[in-house]
Amino acid sequence: MEITLGLRPSDIWLAKVAEQFGTVPQSQHEFNYSKGSFFFKLYSLLIEPDKVAVVLGDIFWDAPLNTLRKSIESNDYWVLSFILSDEPHNCFLMNNNTRHQIKARKSTIFYSSKMAADTVWPVNKRSRFVTISFQRDWICEKLGVNAESTDNSPLISMLNSENGVYFHGVPLFERLVSFDTLFTDTRPLSWLLSVEAQCYELIVDFIGQLATFQSNATDHKFSHKDMKRVMEVESRYFPATCMLPSLEFLAGEANMSLSKFKKCFRHIYGAAPYEYHLNLKLDIARRLLLQNKWTIAEIANQLGYTSIASFNKVFKKKYNMNPTTLINEHSSQMLFTIKDPDND
Template sequence: MRNIYYQLSDPKEWYELLAQKLPSVIQENQITLDPKMGDGQSTYLKVQEGLWAQQMDFKLNEDLELHRIPHQKNELFLVDFYLSNSQIQHKSKEHNFTLGFDNMNVLLTSATTKSQTIVKAHESVRIFNLLFTHTWLDENVLVDESGMCNFFECNSPIYISENLDYRFSDLIKSIDLRHSDRLTSISVILQILDYLFVKLKRRRLNTPPKANIHHKDLEQLMKVRESIDANPITEVSLERLSEQAGMSLTKFKRLFKEVFGTSPYQYHLQNKMAKAMEILTKGTYTVSETGFILGYANLSQFSKAFKNHFGILPSQVEP
């Protein structure tokens, strides 16, 4: 296993470090693995001063262990979107997660976070991430969001997990830093950030942090989430889900929202709306038929729920 020790830095510095530690070649804003080390490359785009986007697609010939050394201050923040089914082990003092498309797959961490990430050999890995400075955050986000200021102004390690829902997935699918034109890429990146901070704002980050979740409770919540994901059309019963998790109803609702950033009902509704969008874009069923499939008694209820979620009416979706 190969080990790399590093601190969170901008992509240019990160590529220079990688080139020293791994057989690879840097060409402007791209680094390509030497065939001896594996196959793949990483590309970054400087969007604005203090804001970068990066896209990584690779398969290694040997295991790689990344050890992040914490900064003293939260000068940088990183948002990772794990897009492949390959599993990546991510460990920190506060959290141990298996990352990948079927697990936790969106992580926001800060420069003071210490972590260990294990990437297995011979696994195809795809990661899209966004990196921004504290200055960029102040000038572009916190200036209008005083409720989140206290949370991001601290120098304690920040570690927030999210799920790759339909909106995130749809936006990221529409961007390829190697082939998309710059204007299109920047537009999509800003939409991703806007959606991310809308979701974070809903979490009320200025409230005191809760106690760490026991790993067995987390495993049960993951199983419940898989059950909800597998049945996006079936109505959810909170009592049944809490029994499946082996928790009281109160504990289940509290931990579910803490882990996934939303209530079980809202999570199920997001899945239902994603399924609605999937059906409508295929063009097989009419709007009325789609609403009926999803269990809505009338068209107006379905149209209202759809517009609240996507900002457009279902009739405006083009196959």
């Protein structure tokens, strides 16, 4: 199944998506299509007409599914996309002269509207994404730069190019906001304002880091081919439920020296391999604990811990509380909401 998505910010964007499902959106901003326990959810926020739009996507589908953003034959618009999947997703960025393929569970993708972007989602696994589409002149105005300048700064070169450029993981995104915060089931009135403010910050923060990214890549001599090999290794060997092989083995799979592999991995994912793998485990553990469907022992065992004590220790170090405290605090918040709906 292929769903075509828009590139230009539009107030009828969700209606065009819903039409492909043979239905209509719940509102101008929300589309939710379900099939049994499976779903395709989109939430669209038009920040400025024809200039800036944010789309939150939540997918859990039972058959092969891809979303396609077709080229509009110009680089007047740019898309900044953050994706988090339970299993690796594939994204293909294409134009007449260039083709990139990214395969990862976490990815940040930045590309012009002259590129076609085709994302293939994992089957029977949840994927969430945030895409921010903005007009090139708008972002230049906000950042105080001239897109027609003849200087060779990384930002100007980027905005004048036609090729998609992808960067590492989602550390920039996660530093500012979590997926769980944006994809909450309870949305107070302040949620919309919060999403808008956070996305403004994401755009400015990301664009401001372009020069740093390109400088680091040059300093360490990390080519796109180097980064692609490391991302392929991450995709194959870093599932949270698996034991991580030795770094020497992983470096060999990436066809790199150990030193270069560690530096390139940190450049892409913002953490050392073992730290990154541990964070994957603990992020999943936290989500499972909040669902309150399994015991702490079952979750610890599923993630490869031989004892509850060792699991409790690493969990508390990351979240500053043990699993039991997290469950109790979450349960208390739920009870408060039920007992006090009028905020008395």
